[in-house]
Amino acid sequence: MSQASTEIIRISGHAGSVPGAGLNREFQVCKLVDTTTCIGCKACEVACLEWNGYTFSETTFNNTYQTMPETAWNYWNLIKFNEHERADGSMMLLMRKDQCMHCEDPGCLAACPADGAIVQYANGIVDFQEQHCIGCGYCITGCPFNIPKFSPEARKVFKCTLCNDRVSVGLEPACIKACPTGCLHFGTKPEMKELAETRAEQLRNVSGFADAGVYDPPGVSGTHVIYVLHDAKNPELYGGLPKDPHIPYSVRLWKGPLKWLGNFAMIGGIAGLAWHYMRYGPKKEEPIPPDDERRA
């Protein structure tokens, strides 16, 4: 991936078109997380902290192997654990690396009102530009994966960048670099999709996981982080991975029909009042008749 892959293709809250959009043909990047070979070592969590310059802080223990209940503004990569009892009574310890999914149709970007605070690069990475973030938290509402997290100190929202700073200079993301089992892969979207499908087929045909499959949800037009799951029919088992993620309908309604209706009503209202004044003019007080019947 070259520097040119960080060409901006969408800008949140931006009036007008994106300068230079669609001029180059670009590769789209993808991270593949194979949950079936993850051992839950959390090397990716540490690598993420190190590369992004955060230090580990106090956390909440809730009787699982999980570092904390959910990702935090300064903790973008979290292995989610779930002990799952299968129909035959056997136990599975499911582990899923949770982070920003880098949606092709990002709900955070759709909801964001701040010009330039969220951009989507041509390579598929959805990146927050904190210098433009106003801390409204609309992205938190827009995200179907519970990823953007608010920092009360900075009054801004943070999340995984898919190591855009590394990817743009030809390196793989820090989590990929740290993974000891090879359950994390990084490459172009078609390559990763193919690798994932091959692995899923292997799981189905060789390992006896009849429902194994690839998670690349169409509700958000696909993601630039995809999973291989033993049980693709029940993604919720993997730390609450949504079955059919999509931008919330209320966000769609708010940013779509309501916006047009509201703008039309406001402009129409002003025009209507101007018309009323020109047609009927001011209301003027009338002099009181001296024989006003109700006078004492």
Added chain:
Amino acid sequence: MTTNAISHSTAGDQNEELIPRYSLGERANHWLGSVAYIYLLTTGLAFWSPYLYWMAAVVGGASTARFWHPWFGLIFTVSLFWMFKEWHGDMRIDDNDRAWARALPEYIQNRDDELPPVGRFNFGQKLFFWAMLYSVILLLLSGVVLWYTETLPWSLRYVRYAAILIHASVALITIGLFLIHVYMSTILEEGSFGAMVHGYVTRAWAWTFHRTWYYEVTGRSRLKQQ
């Protein structure tokens, strides 16, 4: 009308006499509410559309606007609740208002002499008051959710989804109310704006627009004499 015009000279001395309409407290509260609302409108529209995002720059930038918008919302709420305390008696909707509502086309077409006489506030003002009061309650409830949106757990995300729609929709309703209110009280009904500034209206104004109230405050009501 013709008889009025002929007799104008004899009644003229009384017409321009001033009578108090709004107390200092009522006026101060009204302007507190208006300043808060205009701030909320400016910053709210900036968050509403990219094409209006520049409006936040007028009041110190969008991050600052995000910080202060909820606080101005609280000021506006307090102002509205104070208005409720002061005015809820005068704002009660009665049969006379229903008769007035039926004659609304006359009011819109400035044929005010064909309307039933009204008290301190007409039906339009009462509707504006109640709509704004209920709106501010909805805006407060949804606004608190948006203010501390990050503290809501993921399991309660539907509260966020509802809040964002309610806040925007109700805000649009209040913008409609605000536009009509500002239009009517500044350029449409002459004398109204001054009443909210210095507190007084002329006898003729009161007689024309709030006749029942005029008889009450001047002690010239037949009802009161009985």
